[in-house]
Amino acid sequence: MKWEEANSGRADDRLKIDELLVTLSGLEAEINLLKRRIALLEEEIARLRKENARLQAELQRVRVQLDQETLLRIDNQNRVKTLLEEIDFMKRGFDSELKDLQAMAARDTTNENREFFKNELANAIRDIRAEYEQMMNGNKSELESWYQLRVQEINTQSNRQNAENNYQKEEVKRLRNQTSELRGKLSDLEARNVLLEKQIEDLNYQLEDDQRSYEAALNDKDAQIRKLREECQALMVELQMLLDTKQTLDGELKVYRKMLDGESDNNGLRQLVEQVVRTSAINEVADTETMRVVKGEHSSRTSYQRSAKGHVAIKETSPEGKFVILENTHRAKEEPLGDWKLKRKIDGKREIVFTFPSDYVLHPFQSVKIFARGNGIANPPDVLVFEGDDTFGVGANVQTILYNNKGEERATHIQRQSQQTTTS
Template sequence: MSFSSSSNYRKIYGDPSGSSTLISGGGSSSSSFSAFSGGFGSYSNVSTSKRPARDAGFSVSSGENVQLSQTFAVNDEYKLIRTNEKQQLQGLNDRFAVFIKKVHDLEQENVMLRSKQAALLHTHSESFGQKRTYQQEMQELRAQVEKLSAHNAQVVLERSNLAEDLQALKLKYQEEIRRREGIELSLKAYRKDVDHATLVRLDLEKRVESLRAEIAFFRKMHEDEVTQLMAMLQASGVAVETDSCQADLTVALREIRAQYEALAAKNLQVAQRWHSAAYEKLVKEAAQSAELIRAFEEKVKEYRKQMEFSTTRIESLEGMKVSLERQIVEMEERHTSEAGGLQIIITQLETDLMSTKNEMTRLLREHHDLLNIKMALDLEITAYRNLLDSEETHFSNGGISMSTSMSALNLNASSLLTTVFDSSSPILSKKEKKKESLKRVSKISTQKEETFEKHSEGTLVSTKKVDKAEHEQIDGDMTDFEQLGRLTLEGELKPLEKLTVEAE
């Protein structure tokens, strides 16, 4: 059976430079060995013409020299192949070290960005605390403004009530002024009547005086006439007749005098009675008018005091209203400026929040990419480990000897096979070292948190075809690693999503 299987590693990385030809029995087959892209070809597929020799106990014959030379040739070729594999593994390790360094740098950057994010969240929380403080102060100021507005409305209502009372008092005052003017007009009319009565009294007094003067004149005139008549009578000598005439004239004069005196007394009494009645009436009316005037004056004084008090109170309320309106305007301007400043702060915080969200989105994307890269590297390392295990299994099952019978390299064989095993022991020790180094690299790589999932399928192409059992094992390992990667990604994304929700 010839070695006709080709390596997938050669399709990706190219043919190894140290490929050689194996001679097995009656045919030849060329096989290229690659370090980590696939498993080694089964060395047990050489010619089966020598298998009975292994069952016979490997008796030393003339054909053993040929087998020994073939074994040395195979070992030299194997050493050359292992050297090439070592170089390729070194290149892969260098690439893996570059990836690890990049992951480490990105992890440090992620830590730094998380610290920045925490600082931004802290600043954002402090700004929200300041916003709540400003909102409380604004609510208190709004409550004060509402209280002052209610007080202002109450003051305006009281002012309107006082204005109505003042208007009523003004109307009443005008009514009292009209009544006073009417009373003053009546008093003026009464004064005219008093003046007329006084004039009538004076006229009557003058008439009485004139009548008294006339009576005195008539009396004097009568006396003169009597004197003349008496003189005439004495001159004529008729004494008796003169005495009788004188007596009759005196009686007539006395009667006339008595009549005139009675008439004058009667007229005087009538005038005095009328004058007294009119005077008493005028005095009573004047007293009543004076009392009314005093009452009206007192009411006017009281109304004037009330009007002055109301005017003073209205002026004070107007001044208070002006001051309250000025305070309200100042408070509104101050609150408007504070609200503008708070709005600017809110806008800045929203901008910072959006930038933080964008930064978190970018970090999540990078984290997702790096996590998938890590998963791809883990899968590649697992594939390498499985290939090494498969190679070790093939070596343990088929032996290390590359002779045509593949039985001369058994550990329980003869001294010839012991020599061959001793010559191949450095290769096994190198393989163990490589295996340990791969384990350490795998342990370091599993501690990283950032990979990219889309590269996992590309790395699967680099694995060589193996038998069905190895394929099933690799598929199972790949499924486990994909599940582990998804769980790790979900575990990394949940804290960041919580931080994003808290930031919002």
């Protein structure tokens, strides 16, 4: 029942591990996808940064151009000022000439001359003023149109640059938010991945524990089966002994019957005894004496009991105390027995202790036979010799116990012998 439960639990654990592995594969694929998306976003951010740097350089160039245009404007303003000063200078010169002409006209007392010079002066002043106003208006219109054009271009470039900068800022902000969100998801997935790996590790440990429990249960069942087989063998031996005893007794009973009944021609013991009894009854009146033939048979029964708390068990002990055999029941695991002790207690009185070498290792599915001194030849690692005594001891109650190097009991073998008397 425990073996079936262990198999069922092991199958459930394997299914759960497979499901967790599928989930882990999906999470790893999602993590790789998020990492690729983050890489693409980082490339997009790098491209936007380069574009931003280019636009910043363009803005810097426009600003330099604006500074140059501002300097050019200041230069033009200075030129206008210089021209205005020249015009003012020319005006003052013309005014001086006009005054001279007026003075000359004043000195000329002729009305005709006076009127002539006056008309000429008015015409000159009108021409100069018209030329001056035309030149001023042309320069003013040209400067105003040029400045308006340059300011419009600068405003257009500035607005476009501001719009691009705002778009880039919004895009960078969006990408940063998306990157932060993806990093948060990546952190959650990594944490979940770690949790799933921890669960898989725990399940692997649990599976190993279940396997060890299953192997221990299997070893216990093997030990129980071997014990039952040994008990059955002992019962078979005892039954055979009883059958042999029964056959012997049947043969003796046949012989006694023949002796009592006698042959066909001769009188047997029964007739002789009856004759003697009748004769005795005639001659003497006394108590009769009954004779009984009692046959007694002594037999002994030996029982064994074994147990183990691991893969190392006591397989066999010699009834004559010549050797002890240990075996490693595991199919793949070595068992280090360095400094382990094998103790034999004889009838609760005598105690014999054998200590394994410090570097001794019992290989998987192998056994070691330990002889008492003088009963065998050492051949490590399969055969060892106990040099401390000539025998492991013989008695009616023999306990063989295996202790590890920490003093913990790992295996036992108990041999009990009981005496029986059969009377017929």
